[in-house]
Amino acid sequence: MRGYFSSISLKGYKNIWMKQWKFTLEMKVGKKMEHELAGSLGARRFWSMVKPFLPKVAWLVLAVVLVIGETSLSLIVPLLTMNFVDEMNAVGLNGQTVILLASVFFAQLVMSGFALYTMMYIGQKVVFALRKEAWQRMLHLPVPFFDRHSSGELMSRMTNDTLVIKDFLTMQLIPFFSGIVSIIGSIVLLLAIDWKMTLMMLTVVPASLLVMIPLGRSMYKVSKSLQDETASFQGDLGRVLSDIRLVKASLAEGVEQKVGLSRMAKLFRFGMREGKIMAVIQPLMMSAMLIMLVVIFGYGGMRVSAGTLSAGALVAIIFYLFQIAMPFTQMASFFTQFQKALGASERLETILRAEPEKNAENVDGAVAPAGTLSFQGVSFGYTADKPILKEVNFDAPIGKVTAFVGPSGAGKTTLFSLIERFYVPDDGTIQYKGHSIHRLPLHEWRQKIAYVSQDSPIMAGTIRSNLVYGLTDVPEENMRAAVRHANLESFIASLPDRYDTEVGERGVRLSGGQRQRLAIARAMIRDPEILLLDEATAHLDSSSEKLVQEALEVLMEGRTTLVIAHRLATVRHADQLIVLEEGNVTGAGTHAELLDTHPLYKELVSQQLQFN
The missing domain is CATH 1.20.1560.10 (ABC transporter type 1, transmembrane domain)
Incomplete structure (x- = not known):
């Protein structure tokens, strides 16, 4: 597979910003209830x-x-x-x-x-x-x-x-x-x-x-x-x-x-x-x-x-x-x-007095195939009156690559948030290897997952502290192997303080490609079962994208990988592509199958070919 997203425009940044403002206003309903309670x-x-x-x-x-x-x-x-x-x-x-x-x-x-x-x-x-x-x-x-x-x-x-x-x-x-x-x-x-x-x-x-x-x-x-x-x-x-x-x-x-x-x-x-x-x-x-x-x-x-x-x-x-x-x-x-x-x-x-995250709970639902990560009738909305996902059903095979495509706002990133258990579905269940993920202890479930996004967060501190963030007793050889596979070895070797180099607040002293490769190395150290890639090569130049893509291919090997990508040419070789439209799954299959059977997918491919 090759990179995932071309860089978004300044106008796109403004749109994202305005959406965040709108979302903040919607959240005031919940805040008002808390103030009344207090x-x-x-x-x-x-x-x-x-x-x-x-x-x-x-x-x-x-x-x-x-x-x-x-x-x-x-x-x-x-x-x-x-x-x-x-x-x-x-x-x-x-x-x-x-x-x-x-x-x-x-x-x-x-x-x-x-x-x-x-x-x-x-x-x-x-x-x-x-x-x-x-x-x-x-x-x-x-x-x-x-x-x-x-x-x-x-x-x-x-x-x-x-x-x-x-x-x-x-x-x-x-x-x-x-x-x-x-x-x-x-x-x-x-x-x-x-x-x-x-x-x-x-x-x-x-x-x-x-x-x-x-x-x-x-x-x-x-x-x-x-x-x-x-x-x-x-x-x-x-x-x-x-x-x-x-x-x-x-x-x-x-x-x-x-x-x-x-x-x-x-x-x-x-x-x-x-x-x-x-x-x-x-x-x-x-x-x-x-x-x-x-x-x-x-x-x-x-x-x-x-x-x-x-x-x-x-x-x-x-x-x-x-x-x-x-x-x-x-x-x-x-x-x-x-x-x-x-x-x-x-x-x-x-x-x-706020309720903490639920660790594990009894959830009823049909048993999914043991070899899949499965969404069964999942519906969800950040507010009750605006559903984002509507009766979503799909099976992502274990050890395979499943890519999600569709227009912006279709609910792709929300899927990842539900898998991470940042939110709880309003209806339906999410199952992994035949068991509801909400029956697993939260810590145990999140240990199985690594998330690399288009703007992976980097904490203020050293390169070392970011590589092993959230982990204890990481062997030095494991860290160095991850750095080597992530194409970061030569860059770190060129720094005076090597692994103890300060990266600045939110990693401002690193380039976009260096931040992404650092995030990939961090994911490698975790050795996850499930890998979530959310436009992981967006905003990168061609040379950085090549290095990041090579690191991703090493990371994805043998893991259950879910990919969000707008650049369809980069996910055409995925084992399965799932098309999301306005919170609904409207198609699933290989690149060739969807070209023959799915009008929107065919239109998206055609538009990107014309653009390129």
Whole structure:
């Protein structure tokens, strides 16, 4: 057999790109359902999600003890200060009081440092555990999940959303409880010092809470929308950067600039909505604190002048005022950050609760011939209203070459996706050697397959890491034999670092032919039973195509090979050709048989002869 596809035109690239955009819009139906499911997540579910990722209870207890201990010491300081001021006014400086006050300050400083470190440890453990679980889950999610979510969006969930949760737990949650202790302790001590001034101070608190609660609800909605829009922007950014050559070749800078500016404008609007809420919350808290200060200074000064309150007691009351006001002000931040954490946890839920790929399942169906890879009444569509394959039936003999031909969009590549079990057929079964492929463990089935496409993915890393990608303990001689058969030996030998040469992101430092031969060598190392070739020589010049074709002939020998090709002259010697039209199999046979019996095949051959 000779090469498979001539290179497609720039117009073809644009058409493919537009189809991807259209497909993304269709996938939003599934995404909307996921958001509705996640929307019921509340505080209780937030804690149930975070709880498994918390470190050992001992660390949590230690953090709480340290924070409460630090807060308790801070409550002693105003009492010591009161004694210090009153003693200064009465009998002069008392050295014992000074030493005690300095000791409390030092103990509070040490305990604060340990408390901060403990909280940071807890936060880092939580974010590590969350990312570990999300990463493991994500790697085992089915392909349709990734059809509905862009890579940028998923990266945002793995990085930004986990950090939001970590920051809330470390910087807000534990300090919130220490603030509660500070407020309660300060109020109790204030009541003991002077209950009248305490009641005057507390009149401001209920009025502030009445405003805070509805603002917190509004912040939740705005924060969630802002996080969602940020993830969408990151998705667009990742898409454009990964296909920057296509953007430039298509002169699409202007289009992408408009899309990006539109996303940025939305981010700006959501950011300003958040800013408006914060512009109410922060001044409200500061105003409440200032009102309390005015009341304390005014009324307290009168009491000191009248001799009914000591100067030390007034100083202590002011201290306690700040120990009430500061945590109370921080509560505004706590509630807003909690709403953000709720939004982040909702988005993480779509990963953590998504169903992984099905490993094996019971599938009924007629028994296919033992020596075939068989499709039996297979129907499939990416969306329910648009079937791609319709009642597809064929048998591909084991150890033979079966080629699929037909116009673009007929469903040829979808067949390969179903064989790889990236998707599950809506109806019908796929059988291999008389058994449904869905009854086999997924790992075992995919070990039997190697896939070489027209643009085989190359990972950033070295040539060696790409050759053995997904495999362990590959003998050196096996790797070198595969490289030799793939016509890569002389190229690798010419490189200074040989097999340890970096290929760049997506293999940009290699030519198209070198990438294809590297993919073929990788397939040879896997030693597959089934070989899927999807236009494997498309976009190559004649010299590269010759080298790739020779490598493919070695790889195909003795294997069940399924080929997709538009250049019909290259597959005319296949053992079987299957014609697909609009998702239906309309013909099967050899090249000569189809020329005699199939009008579309004859027309395609005639068109390519005229073109050549």
